[in-house]
Amino acid sequence: MSSDDKSVVTRLRKLISEGGYQPGERIGEVRVAEQLGVSRTPVRLAFRTLEQEGLLQRANKRGFVVREFSQEDVLCAVEVRGALEGLAARRLAERGLPPVVREQLEGCIARGADLLGKGYLEEADIARWSTLNETFHRAIVEATGSRVIGDAIQRNNHLPFASADSIVIDSAALNREYQKLYLAHQQHQLVFQALQRGEGARAEMLMREHAYIGLRYGALFDLDPEADVARDGG
């Protein structure tokens, strides 16, 4: 079978996060192996990787179970992201924003402005924003030049975030999403401003608050009353 190890990890990660296995459910090597069309060996390797990522955890002395994430866990993951990306932003601001990175970020912001300039959101725009957003964040993290920080962020990002599976359809939800995305866009601008001015502490603080937008509706402004529940945890 033409499937290198990394592909197995990716596919298994997808298989789990897309509901092939329920949280708390025991996950067996043979079944996964059959589902992915490979032998047990690459699956066993993948299990170890996913264990380290936190998606799986060792069961009672034997095998693995799919880790279940509480609302509280999601909030923590968001805060960890904020702490780490905030750190990256501060370092970048203090050490100076390289011109190449500046252009990248400006590009993201410009295209984000185009996307949101209409004043409303089409369904396909969400995916466009998503890649734009990813590029923005990735550019900052990679610009710090530290694999230690980058890896830490990367690992944390593999955890399932609430926003990942929020699919909106009706126009009311689209409008609410528009507000959220617009706020995110504004925050990106502020972060960029701080980075450019070399304001490290401010860049960090902004980035850290910006992370909360990863929660369903929680942000600087509580767009939804449920946000309070999410933010003071369990």
Add this chain to the structure above:
Amino acid sequence: MSSDDKSVVTRLRKLISEGGYQPGERIGEVRVAEQLGVSRTPVRLAFRTLEQEGLLQRANKRGFVVREFSQEDVLCAVEVRGALEGLAARRLAERGLPPVVREQLEGCIARGADLLGKGYLEEADIARWSTLNETFHRAIVEATGSRVIGDAIQRNNHLPFASADSIVIDSAALNREYQKLYLAHQQHQLVFQALQRGEGARAEMLMREHAYIGLRYGALFDLDPEADVARDGG
């Protein structure tokens, strides 16, 4: 062979960090398998785990090499630790310090005071302090009750820190170490105070600064001129 998988990971981690393999050196499955007295399979599994931990990295399309850490990397790891433990401390302060944890921390501080009360340091005291210090930090992290944060910290802690292999012998070095440990002790006290008072922001800030003490000689006060070099990185 009576060696479960976890033991192989632990032993391999030790083998690498204690210089069995040089940073940047290619690490082969068969040789490690022979050295640990197991077959290739558990070694391959362990390689994946250590890859996720960041100790190994994939070589050019084939195999693994031992990751090399620059001074800059060590600094980053320290700052990541600070950011994450700071986060844990803030959460703990804001959500209230449970009595059990309070007693644990008080115990650590009391025993630390005993240890450092003599005014000088014996060589064996360093190990004693080390466990005391670990207990203190672990107590705080575990008290947050978040596996997400705890795991992130744990993973970061597997990275090699500069302090890990600093072995001091002469009395001048011991004295310098005493100053460092005493400062750490004071910082612990301040962190504890902030936690008890529910001063989240202060607890976080103190914890974050406290992380820098993990660098060889860098701290609030530059006990060594080289600290400057370390702290503004590459």
Add this chain to the structure above:
DNA sequence: AGCCTGTACTTTGGATCCAATAATAGCTAA
């Protein structure tokens, strides 16, 4: 003499085999 190519060897990745162990079901005895 230098470079290119082919072949042999080294090493990793995947599959399968075997042993050990935990879970489960069935049976017996109280």
Add this chain to the structure above:
DNA sequence: TTAGCTATTATTGGATCCAAAGTACAGGCT
């Protein structure tokens, strides 16, 4: 009828085998 013990089964962990890919060395060609 239930509890405990035993045997069977299912599943993981370790070892070995095989194939594929990379690397190094050598020989030939330009």
